[in-house]
Amino acid sequence: MLRALRAGAAGFVLKDTPPAQIVESVRRVAAGDSVLSPTVTRRLMAQAAEASADPRRETTTRRIGELAEREREVAVAVGRGQSNAQIAASLYMSVPTVKTHVSRVLAKLGLNNRVQIALLVHDAGLLDKGGGIG
Template sequence: MTAPVSATVRLLLVDDDPLVRAGLRLMLGGSPDIEVVGEAADGAEATRLADLHAPDVVLMDLRMPTVDGLAATEALRRRRRPPQVIVLTTFNAEEHVLRALRAGAAGFLLKDTPPAEIVAAVRRVAAGDPVLSPAVTQQLIAHVADSGRDARRDRAARLLDRLNDREREVAVAVGQGRPNAEIAAELFMSVATVKTHVSRILTKLDLNNRVQIALLAHDAGLLDGAG
């Protein structure tokens, strides 16, 4: 479901502001395990450069001319070997962030995030981990105005009917933002078994990552009143 990651993380920067791109390149290019393989000024150029350079991770601005970051994220994540995508945003764009997460982005960063945290986030998504903490995930979902909730709830319920009881329990725990070790302890299974269940959930529901499992569990109402 994710692109293979080499010892060096291949990173593509996408932002319409050349000063932002220059700052990111300076910040990230100094890390010995991260190679900035290209820079794009909009989503159309991002998809072209992704074909050319096969990045492991794309750091994606949302608001850009021609093709915005949402459309570019959707296009990249539909590929057979998709790169991981981190969206760059501000808190006043929560609805756009939620759409990007539904499209398969591994998480988001604020543009004023400290440099060390941006570097750490790139490494984390390259390893297959989302960059949203449980608290941020819950806060983001809770604060977005969710039009069409009934239709999404019905769709989510139909999808989750594909899961067996154990997989459903794991999906709820993932939706609550619990790490694998905590899920294992709560459900009396090994961490390896939890990982197997998560992989099966992703495959059965045709999802990209744990964030999308959380969003689906939220849409289905499985997190209502969950502690």
């Protein structure tokens, strides 16, 4: 699952997901959102808890350091699973500005989607520290 997400998958749903939810997930991904089944989310959280001393941390921290402060704040919010509207409200910016920042983060870090941003932010240890580097 992690390998697929790191490779660029925009989501992950289990094969026992009801067909209507699969269709809705495909629509959401097509609209630019990321989708994870609740079971997948729990597995990722468990793996995240085990990986606090991840050897990728130094590399990912360095990569995140390439971002401007506002881009980093948006990246951390994406990592927390917030939508563009939620990010806009919490960071006092417009939704189009959030979209611009997300696009810049993707371009600067060579990523394909929000899931990859979230994984990178997690690997850098920013989700448990309120967004700061270190």
